[in-house]
Amino acid sequence: MQATWGFLIMAGGIPNQVLFDLNDHWRLELDELQWIVSQKRVHYDKSFYRPIAFIASTKATLERVMAELDVTPTDAANSAVSQLPETFKAFLLARDAEGDCHDN
Numbered sequence: 001m002q003a004t005w006g007f008l009i010m011a012g013g014i015p016n017q018v019l020f021d022l023n024d025h026w027r028l029e030l031d032e033l034q035w036i037v038s039q040k041r042v043h044y045d046k047s048f049y050r051p052i053a054f055i056a057s058t059k060a061t062l063e064r065v066m067a068e069l070d071v072t073p074t075d076a077a078n079s080a081v082s083q084l085p086e087t088f089k090a091f092l093l094a095r096d097a098e099g100d101c102h103d104n
């Protein structure tokens with residue numbers, strides 16, 4: 001499955017959740033459907049992140065897309081990416097299971 005390129009239209013105005021910064025100009029976000037690679041932009045002295053790539057499949061696809069975008073992650077970000085589950089679905093299941101543990 002290939003990444004979907006373009007802008008994100010947030011349903012109901014709900015912002016994406018930031019997972020971690022990849023470097024000073026890129027970060028990894030997510031919504032309920034996918035990982036999102038976002039690029040920092042500056043406009044009139046205000047910075048914001050613009051979603052560039054949407055990956056709902058595998059960590060390998062995420063890593064390939066990052067390489068295609070010439071994203072060079074920091075050592076900490078590289079470590080964080082390597083610790084992600086192999087699929088976005090597995091990521092959600094692990095996150096939801098972790099949330100259930102904290103609810104008790």
